[in-house]
Amino acid sequence: MGEYKIRIGLEIHVELATKTKIFCGCAAAFGAPPNSLCCPTCLGLPGSLPVLNRAAVEFGVRAALALNCTVNLYSEFARKNYFYPDLPKAFQITQHDKPLAVNGKVQYYLEDQPVETVITRLHLEEEAGKSIHSGDSIVGSEYTSVDYNRAGIPLIEIVTAPDITSPAQAKAFLEQLRLILQYAQVSDCKMENGSLRCDANISLHGESGQNGEKVEIKNLNSFRALERALAYEAKRQAKILEQGGVILPETRTWDERAQKTVRMRLKAGAPDYRYFPEPDLPPLELDEAWVEEIRAALPELPLAREERYRSALGLTAYDAGVLVRAPHLAQVFEETVALGHEPQLVANWVTGEYARFARQGSTVSGKVLGELLELIAEGAISASQGKTVLEEMFTNGVSPREFVAAKGLTVIADREVLQSMVEEVLQNHQELVKRYLEGEERLLGFFVGQVMQATKGQAEPRLVNKLLVKALTEGRNWQPREE
Amino acid sequence: MRALAEMLSAGDVTSVELVQHYLDQIQSTDQDIKAFLHVDREGALQAAQAADERRKAGTPLSPWDGIPIAVKDNICTVGMPTTCASRMLKDYYSPFDAEVVTRIKGAGLPILGKTNLDEFAMGSSTEYSAYQITHNPHDLTRVPGGSSGGSAAAVAAGLCPWGLGTDTGGSIRQPAAFCGVVGLKPTFGRVSRWGLVALASSMDQIGPMGRTVEDVEILFSLIAGYDQRDSTSCPDSGYEFGNESLGTLAGIRLGIPEEFFGEGLSPEVAARVREAVRRMEDLGAEVRPISLPHSAYSIDTYLTLVTAEASSNLARYDGVRYGLRVEADDAVSMFKQTRTKGFGPEVKRRIMLGTYVLTASHHAAYYEQARRVRTLITQDVESAFEEVDVVVTPTTPSTAFRIGEKQDPLQMYLSDSYTAIANLAGIPALTLPCGKDKLGLPIGIQLMADHFREDVLFWVGRMLERSLKEADSSGRI
Numbered sequence: 001m002g003e004y005k006i007r008i009g010l011e012i013h014v015e016l017a018t019k020t021k022i023f024c025g026c027a028a029a030f031g032a033p034p035n036s037l038c039c040p041t042c043l044g045l046p047g048s049l050p051v052l053n054r055a056a057v058e059f060g061v062r063a064a065l066a067l068n069c070t071v072n073l074y075s076e077f078a079r080k081n082y083f084y085p086d087l088p089k090a091f092q093i094t095q096h097d098k099p100l101a102v103n104g105k106v107q108y109y110l111e112d113q114p115v116e117t118v119i120t121r122l123h124l125e126e127e128a129g130k131s132i133h134s135g136d137s138i139v140g141s142e143y144t145s146v147d148y149n150r151a152g153i154p155l156i157e158i159v160t161a162p163d164i165t166s167p168a169q170a171k172a173f174l175e176q177l178r179l180i181l182q183y184a185q186v187s188d189c190k191m192e193n194g195s196l197r198c199d200a201n202i203s204l205h206g207e208s209g210q211n212g213e214k215v216e217i218k219n220l221n222s223f224r225a226l227e228r229a230l231a232y233e234a235k236r237q238a239k240i241l242e243q244g245g246v247i248l249p250e251t252r253t254w255d256e257r258a259q260k261t262v263r264m265r266l267k268a269g270a271p272d273y274r275y276f277p278e279p280d281l282p283p284l285e286l287d288e289a290w291v292e293e294i295r296a297a298l299p300e301l302p303l304a305r306e307e308r309y310r311s312a313l314g315l316t317a318y319d320a321g322v323l324v325r326a327p328h329l330a331q332v333f334e335e336t337v338a339l340g341h342e343p344q345l346v347a348n349w350v351t352g353e354y355a356r357f358a359r360q361g362s363t364v365s366g367k368v369l370g371e372l373l374e375l376i377a378e379g380a381i382s383a384s385q386g387k388t389v390l391e392e393m394f395t396n397g398v399s400p401r402e403f404v405a406a407k408g409l410t411v412i413a414d415r416e417v418l419q420s421m422v423e424e425v426l427q428n429h430q431e432l433v434k435r436y437l438e439g440e441e442r443l444l445g446f447f448v449g450q451v452m453q454a455t456k457g458q459a460e461p462r463l464v465n466k467l468l469v470k471a472l473t474e475g476r477n478w479q480p481r482e483e
Numbered sequence: 484m485r486a487l488a489e490m491l492s493a494g495d496v497t498s499v500e501l502v503q504h505y506l507d508q509i510q511s512t513d514q515d516i517k518a519f520l521h522v523d524r525e526g527a528l529q530a531a532q533a534a535d536e537r538r539k540a541g542t543p544l545s546p547w548d549g550i551p552i553a554v555k556d557n558i559c560t561v562g563m564p565t566t567c568a569s570r571m572l573k574d575y576y577s578p579f580d581a582e583v584v585t586r587i588k589g590a591g592l593p594i595l596g597k598t599n600l601d602e603f604a605m606g607s608s609t610e611y612s613a614y615q616i617t618h619n620p621h622d623l624t625r626v627p628g629g630s631s632g633g634s635a636a637a638v639a640a641g642l643c644p645w646g647l648g649t650d651t652g653g654s655i656r657q658p659a660a661f662c663g664v665v666g667l668k669p670t671f672g673r674v675s676r677w678g679l680v681a682l683a684s685s686m687d688q689i690g691p692m693g694r695t696v697e698d699v700e701i702l703f704s705l706i707a708g709y710d711q712r713d714s715t716s717c718p719d720s721g722y723e724f725g726n727e728s729l730g731t732l733a734g735i736r737l738g739i740p741e742e743f744f745g746e747g748l749s750p751e752v753a754a755r756v757r758e759a760v761r762r763m764e765d766l767g768a769e770v771r772p773i774s775l776p777h778s779a780y781s782i783d784t785y786l787t788l789v790t791a792e793a794s795s796n797l798a799r800y801d802g803v804r805y806g807l808r809v810e811a812d813d814a815v816s817m818f819k820q821t822r823t824k825g826f827g828p829e830v831k832r833r834i835m836l837g838t839y840v841l842t843a844s845h846h847a848a849y850y851e852q853a854r855r856v857r858t859l860i861t862q863d864v865e866s867a868f869e870e871v872d873v874v875v876t877p878t879t880p881s882t883a884f885r886i887g888e889k890q891d892p893l894q895m896y897l898s899d900s901y902t903a904i905a906n907l908a909g910i911p912a913l914t915l916p917c918g919k920d921k922l923g924l925p926i927g928i929q930l931m932a933d934h935f936r937e938d939v940l941f942w943v944g945r946m947l948e949r950s951l952k953e954a955d956s957s958g959r960i
Binding site: 052081 | 577712795
């Protein structure tokens with residue numbers, strides 16, 4: 001089976017996060033009561049006409065530039081004709097011959113190796129409504145309900161070249177694509193809400209020429225589904241080819257429950273969409289200066305940010321990756337570093353304790369996190385106290401400085417107090433002291449921990465360390481006191 | 484219309500009286516003409532009363548406040564059905580007014596009702612209405628033309644002072660010619676299409692129909708203008724009424740395209756049109772022969788594009804959201820049965836033709852080819868207007884034909900032979916009566932001008948109209 005090369009191309013639909021729909025003024029929102037966000041235009045009533053939303057074009061251009069595409073200053077809208085209850089006009093306004101943008105590329109890492117995928121084209125179009133069938137599909141359902149709130153929400157369709165060579169790469173690509181579009185603030189890209197959707201084309205190519213036809217897979221509703229469906233399909237096709245069979249060009253759907261792909265229709269019976277230029281909309285002509293303005297205003301994109309974290313800020317590859325993939329963490333990281341804190345130290349906090357608490361849903365600004373790090377740097381509290389304070393910051397929104405003052409938190413840096421604790425710890429663990437003295441020096445950490453525990457984390461760890469080492473070395477002949 | 488406006492202004496007549504007069508006319512005559520699909524008695528009288536109150540208060544909405552109008556039934560009106568003369572939209576009430584309706588209401592015009600048309604404006608005789616056949620007031624056995632046959636017949640029969648029609652390939656001008664009234668197909672983009680139920684979006688225009696060139700000019704000034712809801716609407720589209728005739732056509736260059744006077748043209752129509760050209764020459768116009776070499780292809784080109792666009796525009800009538808629904812076991816059967824029942828034969832024919840020309844395997848040979856020829860025709864027209872100000876042609880090859888006479892759809896399509904070119908090129912075109920044939924049936928002359936030069940059409944049209952009237956009253960015709 002290994003002798004087949006896999007070629008995968010993806011077709012991605014992304015809902016743009018504009019306030020209003022692409023051809024009318026209705027709100028483009030998710031989750032409103034059915035058919036509450038509709039007007040004559042998005043319902044396709046007789047006599048209604050589309051008017052292009054400038055924001056949708058701007059978002060589309062921003063996405064195209066973020067994906068390194070060439071933006072066509074001249075593009076056209078076209079009608080894609082087909083009947084379906086959720087398609088109000090029985091045609092979708094899309095772009096066909098002359099798309100908004102072409103020739104882009106996405107660079108990303110696959111198992112830490114840099115790879116690249118070509119974006120063939122990116123175009124604007126409108127969403128259809130949402131059909132809810134009483135049964136599994138429109139065929140055989142007793143009834144179908146349609147919600148037109150979604151009809152007319154702006155979409156971009158992104159088509160890649162078939163240059164992805166494995167299911168894992170397809171997943172890595174889609175994750176990077178999502179990240180780029182989130183950074184470019186064109187969409188929330190939630191697969192679970194359908195604001196990011198992906199269809200895949202996959203074909204197998206044998207060295208001895210037994211080439212398979214392209215098979216399209218639909219209904220890939222998660223990154224995992226994408227990877228699994230492709231893996232399943234690659235295996236299925238290889239098996240057929242090995243047995244001397246023929247792969248038919250067809251459209252299949254991913255059955256999540258059965259974890260397999262199922263035929264929807266053969267390409268031979270595919271609908272003819274009878275595309276033609278949309279006569280209700282003039283061609284879309286963009287001002288080059290406007291496009292350049294959008295380009296200039298693009299935020300830093302994931303790859304550039306990752307490089308900067310690694311080279312300019314000296315973060316580990318791991319931390320840089322974690323931060324870039326979690327924009328909300330990266331933002332706090334940036335804010336905190338901007339206050340003058342050491343980047344790797346901030347990264348440790350942000351990707352560690354901070355990320356752990358942030359998972360509960362609340363957030364703490366970089367400024368406030370900076371205040372906490374300041375308290376630790378000043379030696380006012382210990383790092384381990386800092387974690388407690390951070391938790392309070394997340395759960396009760398406390399200001400670190402006020403909280404420390406109010407709770408009387410402080411570091412025990414009193415030598416005499418600590419000295420007696422050190423001695424007590426050593427006395428209680430005579431066996432271990434003996435082993436330490438015999439050369440098992442890693443036990444020092446254990447002793448530090450014991451002292452810290454005894455002081456509820458308030459001890460100044462460096463001082464504890466020093467006192468312990470001193471006590472242990474000075475007392476090479478140290479003996480327990482005789483009663 | 485200026486006389487009516489002055490009478491209203493002077494208080495010699497009220498809007499209520501005026502509306503009542505036309506309602507009475509409709510009541511007594513329309514059973515023979517069948518121009519109206521819906522008469523809004525109450526609405527019109529209410530609007531008239533409001534107009535009279537405004538007049539009394541000295542705050543009329545316009546000089547024409549209170550003068551009623553008829554509206555073709557493919558233009559959306561709140562409170563009245565908008566059926567497009569189709570079973571598909573029987574009892575369909577639009578939740579919004581067309582922009583032109585908003586404008587005429589804004590000028591204070593009470594709407595008498597909705598006029599008949601060929602179903603979805605597909606046809607040239609109004610015989611393809613799903614509800615009734617409209618009769619030509621000049622001869623009830625003949626068609627009024629179409630598709631705006633209802634508005635044309637209503638104006639001609641005195642059932643309304645003026646009306647709105649729509650024109651995709653000649654649907655204002657051909658019925659205006661058949662009924663002996665004046666009609667304008669405006670420059671594409673000058674009158675908003677918001678609320679016009681689409682036939683072919685790249686060619687549809689709403690336009691005025693009336694008894695005189697001046698009336699048509701006034702109504703045009705009320706409906707023209709930019710509308711941001713129509714993306715093909717042109718900025719600065721407004722038109723100010725109030726140009727006085729200059730008394731001469733000196734400096735006007737008339738182009739006579741010989742292609743429009745050849746085979747298929749009735750000799751009587753040709754003679755009257757040539758005579759009208761001579762009159763304009765007498766008024767000082769310069770006459771030049773010109774050529775529009777690709778005009779021979781305009782009907783084929785027009786039909787290819789109009790059916791293609793129509794097949795898509797009419798796809799939305801699927802029974803899901805509004806209009807007729809024929810219940811069936813599943814959605815696809817419902818689509819099929821609804822459309823089978825809802826559409827008449829001509830609509831089905833055009834949908835099938837349009838679907839065919841857009842199909843991937845025929846797209847290049849038909850649709851793309853037609854788009855290229857459209858460009859050539861537009862270039863022909865553009866170069867013609869470098870030489871002349873107005874292109875003069877007959878409006879139709881013949882006068883009104885008998886009801887039931889044209890059974891062959893191809894013969895019917897040829898009715899638009901001289902008019903479709905203006906829609907393909909997007910230019911304005913005016914038709915006005917220029918005499919009658921020996922049966923007493925009206926003959927129309929078509930004047931076409933460059934984009935946005937409706938002013939030239941009205942000027943030339945008014946001069947010709949006056950000259951014809953003078954000749955008529957002196958018994959020289």
